[in-house]
Amino acid sequence: MTAPTPRLAVAVSAVVVVLYLSNIGNLYQQSKARAVFGDPYGVLAQDARLQGVISSVALGGAVGYLNEPNLDAFTGAKKLLGAQYAFAPRMLVRQEQSPQQQVIGDFSGPVNLEGFARMYGLRVVRDFGNGIVLFQRNGPQ
């Protein structure tokens, strides 16, 4: 196969550079919104909310996690994601999935804590405010 002529090579290079500049311009424009501070999954917000309770839970072992019933799946998943990340290297697991002695309650609005605790066989240890509550499981350790 013969090599392209220098004229063609330079012309193609010029077209490629123009296309490239257009592409990079588009990328720059499209990324404008992402360059503004954001916390789309609420991870940083959860970290800030949970700081108080994190220092009350010993390092090591697993801690249960509950949030209010009837929360939509995505909101619930986002809250758990942020809480798990904030608690690590402690393990935070859904209480329904793997019951633990210490349980974190993470609520978006006002909740009847005593009723909620009774429903899950727990007792309130401390209300940290802002929807964060530490529970203890009733019954054998």
Added chain:
Amino acid sequence: MSELLPFALALLTGFLLVAVFDPCAGAAPRWAASLFRLSLGAVAGPGFSSTVYFALLTVGLARPWTILTVEISCAGALAVFWMRHRSSQAASPVRIVPAILTGIFLCGLVLAGGRLVQISMANPVGEWDATAIWNLRARFLTDQQNWRFVVSPFPATRPEYPLLISSFIARTWKLAGAYPALVPILTSLTFWAALQGLMVSALAMIRGTAAAMFGGLILLSTAPLFFWATAQYADIPLACYFMAALALLFIDARAGMRSPWALVWAGVCSGLAAGTKNEGEVFALILTFVFLLQRPPWRRAKLMFAGMLPALLPLVFLKLLLLAPSQLFAGQTVAGVLAKIGDPGRYHLIGKSLVDRVTDYPLSLMAVLTLLLNPQWDKRYRSAVWISSITSGGMLLSYLAVYMITPLDLPWHLSTSMDRVLIQIWPCLVLLFCRLLPEDAVFDWRFRTNAPSRS
């Protein structure tokens, strides 16, 4: 900023490893060989530090002073060896058009890099899986007592995923004494920059500066690569290891039998790819299979395995001793898998998703460049071309096969991962494409089309 020093130590160790066991000894142009060493060092360093940290963790010695003792001793010994043995090379001639392309590439690199830093700082925790998988597992790995949480199925952290990236972040957090978001951010951006460096430098060595800059411009124009660079996922590190392994096969072919290290490093990079993500295991398997199919002399096979096997050790430990469960085959029956394979609707969905995603790639740029394609039959590269092409094609087929039998909801699985798995092999395809572009002499006005080629 205490996280910067441990990060720099890992990069320095990587660079010294590459400089001492030099895969591009005698390669030209000099700037490309240096850039390749730097870029390979930037991906080898995290791989080395991660492996050391994981080894210390498994024996109960993952403390800051032990990590530093091992890494500083290694870096010190390598530095002494390098200072004694380093050699200098002659500078290469400069041509106008490739030099202009280099300038345009560098401007684009600075512009894109600046925007990525801006996005990273604005979104310090990255995308969903960064928090749910990679960085969460890194936090577990900082705890000597409870690090086995990484293979627990409860937090949905994909326990079967290899641990190279998470271990590296954990090691740096451990040395920093906190969990600064800067560590995963720097890790992501370093791998993104290393990918550009590997592409440009490898192509410059095997084809010329113009082809190298075209490769760089294509990568910089790739929208999915730009998007995922700040996500803090393992796909771009994986793409780095894939491309480095294939580029090293070409560098090895160019060097002939003069230097054994390129082949060793190709083995190291494919081993590190396997340690980064499940797809890397498939890559290492295909690469090894095709390499052996070429019936290389036993001496060369030993070089490849000498690099690959140590890099595979953390993965072997994870899979065999920690028995991390696999999501792909969990709850699947043979009859169920066969029913999926026989379902034409799944082929349609996968094909449509592939076509939709491919349009996000700068194909127009490559279409224009096809006017310059000038493939040349060079016996030296036959094996490297064969291995690289089959491995890249095999990877694409393996992705499609996984979608075919995935236990997850197929539309959801495709929409959340297709663009990411494509960026894993995209740099390999760009490398193979740009290798067919003409050499620098063609861009020279004094060049005559009937002049014999250098390569």
